[in-house]
Amino acid sequence: MKRRIWLMAAVLALAGCAANPPPQPASALQLPSGWRAQAIGAPAATEAQVEQLWWQAFGDPVLSDLVGEALARNGDLRVARARVQEYRARLAQADANRAPNLAFDGSPTRTRTLASSGKPYVTNVFQAELQASYEIDVWGRLGNLSDAAGESYRAEQASLDAAALSIAASVATSYLNLRGLDAQLALTQSTLQLREQSGELARKQFEVGYSSRLEWLQAQSEYHAAAEQVPQLQRQIFEQENALAILVGGNPGAIARGLPLAELAAPGVPAGLPSDLLRRRPDIARAEHNLAAANASLAATRDQLLPSFKLTAVGGGQATTLTDFLHAPTALWRLTALAAGPLFDGGRVQAQTDAAGAQRDQLVYTYENVVRNAFAETENSLGAIYRLQQQAVENDARRATAFDTLRIAHNRYRNGYASYLEELDAQRTLYSADVGLLQLKTRILVASVDLYRAMGGGWSAAARP
Numbered sequence: 001m002k003r004r005i006w007l008m009a010a011v012l013a014l015a016g017c018a019a020n021p022p023p024q025p026a027s028a029l030q031l032p033s034g035w036r037a038q039a040i041g042a043p044a045a046t047e048a049q050v051e052q053l054w055w056q057a058f059g060d061p062v063l064s065d066l067v068g069e070a071l072a073r074n075g076d077l078r079v080a081r082a083r084v085q086e087y088r089a090r091l092a093q094a095d096a097n098r099a100p101n102l103a104f105d106g107s108p109t110r111t112r113t114l115a116s117s118g119k120p121y122v123t124n125v126f127q128a129e130l131q132a133s134y135e136i137d138v139w140g141r142l143g144n145l146s147d148a149a150g151e152s153y154r155a156e157q158a159s160l161d162a163a164a165l166s167i168a169a170s171v172a173t174s175y176l177n178l179r180g181l182d183a184q185l186a187l188t189q190s191t192l193q194l195r196e197q198s199g200e201l202a203r204k205q206f207e208v209g210y211s212s213r214l215e216w217l218q219a220q221s222e223y224h225a226a227a228e229q230v231p232q233l234q235r236q237i238f239e240q241e242n243a244l245a246i247l248v249g250g251n252p253g254a255i256a257r258g259l260p261l262a263e264l265a266a267p268g269v270p271a272g273l274p275s276d277l278l279r280r281r282p283d284i285a286r287a288e289h290n291l292a293a294a295n296a297s298l299a300a301t302r303d304q305l306l307p308s309f310k311l312t313a314v315g316g317g318q319a320t321t322l323t324d325f326l327h328a329p330t331a332l333w334r335l336t337a338l339a340a341g342p343l344f345d346g347g348r349v350q351a352q353t354d355a356a357g358a359q360r361d362q363l364v365y366t367y368e369n370v371v372r373n374a375f376a377e378t379e380n381s382l383g384a385i386y387r388l389q390q391q392a393v394e395n396d397a398r399r400a401t402a403f404d405t406l407r408i409a410h411n412r413y414r415n416g417y418a419s420y421l422e423e424l425d426a427q428r429t430l431y432s433a434d435v436g437l438l439q440l441k442t443r444i445l446v447a448s449v450d451l452y453r454a455m456g457g458g459w460s461a462a463a464r465p
Contacts, residue, residue, distance in 0.1 A: 054457035055172050057267035058445070062258030063175050066248055070171045071164055073249025080160040087153040094149035098142045100134040108322075126329075129316035136309040144300035151293035158289060161282035167247065169453040173446050174244040175255075176264070180442030181240060183261040184435060185233040188226060191431050195223040198420075198427070215420040222424055226431075261441055266448040269382070280456030281374050287367040294360040301356045304349045307341030374454065381451035388447055392440045399433035406430050 055067045071077065106128040115121055137143055199219040242252035313336075317329030342349075406426035412418035 052457075054267075054452045055168060058172070058176075058264055060175075060258040060264060062256050063172060066175055066244070066255070067168050067171050069250075070167050070248040074167050074247065075249060077160070077163055077167060080156075080163045084153075084156045084160050087149075087156040091146070091149040091153045094142075094146040097135075098137060098146060100132060103131045105129055105131070124320055124322075125318065126320070126322055126324075127316060127318040127332075129314055129332075132313045134311050136311065138309055139303045139306045141300050141303040141306070141308075144296045144303070148293045148296035148300065151289045151296060155286045155289035155293060158282045158286035162286060165282060165453060165457065169449050171244065171247050172449045174240060174247060176442060176445045176449065178237065178240045178244060178255065179257070179259075179261045179264065180438060180445075181233055181237045182257065183438045183442075185230065185237065187431075187434055187438060188229045188233060191427075191434075192223070192226045192230065195219070195226050195427070198423070199223045218421055218424055222427070261438065264441075264445055266385070266445050269385070269451065281370075282456065283370055284367075284374060284456075287363070287370045291360070291363040291367050294356070294363045298353065298356040298360050301349070302353045304352070305342060305345070307339050310338045310340070312336040312338065377454035378451070381447055381454045384447040385444060385451065388440060388444045392437070392444065395433060395436050395440055399430065399437060402426065402430040402433045 053064075056064050107125075109125045109127070110122065111125070112120055112122045135142065199216075199222075201219075203216050203219075241255045244255050245251060245253050313334070315331075315333040318332055319329045406423070406429070409418060409423040409426040413420055413423045
């Protein structure tokens with residue numbers, strides 16, 4: 001009876017020596033009730049939801065094919081998938097530590113020794129054992145380690161989703177920029193033809209004495225200025241194609257084209273409140289799972305000062321001859337119940353617990369930063385779409401005015417009421433407005449991609465519990 005009392009007292013004393021857990025940090029995270037950008041006139045959410053295959057909303061089959069190839073072949077995604085496999089194996093290892101352990105060994109031995117008489121003799125021993133052991137997880141330490149491994153595994157799944165979202169958005173952005181460059185090249189080549197015709201007209205006017213040499217030289221200068229833009233745009237297209245080919249997991253090369261820029265339309269703004277972002281963004285899910293893993297690891301570290309309990313059973317047979325070993329071995333067995341725990345470690349476990357608590361606090365603050373950045377990215381994307389659409393309206397008005405100005409200037413020049421320089425100035429203004437129109441169209445499409453990225457589009461939510 002006294003032995004039992006002393007044993008219980010020792011267990012309670014050890015339990016009291018468990019490391020003190022660090023306090024939870026106070027969170028300053030507050031969720032906004034709505035989007036600030038919509039308060040200044042940004043487009044309100046429509047019935048469109050954030051779909052996993054959001055890039056199909058642009059209606060370009062070539063874009064969809066490129067994104068599909070990138071998701072299947074991109075090198076960064078293959079690395080992320082391999083990391084998921086690694087953490088799945090780590091989870092299996094942590095779960096295996098909670099299961100019983102069985103082992104077998106056999107050891108035939110032949111020994112030559114000296115007898116008490118001084119004469120050598122040889123003995124044979126044939127032995128085989130089956131060993132079983134099991135640690136009783138009284139305090140939940142092994143369970144916490146398994147939980148930490150599970151949360152780390154889910155965090156890697158979320159990292160894979162985040163990488164897939166980033167790759168899909170990068171491919172879509174690169175392709176839309178490529179189509180924008182294609183449209184600018186087509187516009188520049190068309191403008192070059194008009195400048196060539198205007199230059200020929202100015203030459204004829206100069207030869208018959210209707211205009212000065214200055215006007216003819218100015219027309220030539222404008223032609224070469226437009227011609228200079230062609231190789232520059234061709235270089236940008238060449239480099240953009242190579243970058244996009246690398247993104248989709250191939251070698252640098254040409255890229256197929258789908259819809260022209262004029263036929264590409266930005267999809268509607270997805271519906272959703274700020275709180276929806278917490279369920280859709282994979283980087284937020286990754287931060288959540290990393291924080292949960294840190295909490296579980298902290299609990300497991302803290303419990304190292306508590307005693308552990310282990311049961312061991314060994315059974316087997318032994319004989320001095322192989323025949324006896326196979327037919328009538330001597331049975332051997334052993335049962336052991338082990339309780340073990342540290343008495344003094346100089347504060348090692350407490351220091352480990354403090355370190356784990358500091359890591360947990362870092363992940364709390366990281367989670368808050370990730371959430372705030374997600375809100376800022378969404379706000380910026382909503383605001384960008386609204387402001388760019390406003391800018392496009394003004395650009396349309398500027399282009400309409402520039403078109404009428406060029407028409408009037410051309411008629412005045414042909415009828416001899418104005419110099420050719422007036423028409424050249426109107427051509428430059430219209431060309432600038434046309435280039436601005438194409439650039440704005442491209443930027444609005446890219447801003448839509450940024451919005452889908454910010455709102456977690458393309459995430460399958462497979463990593464969520």
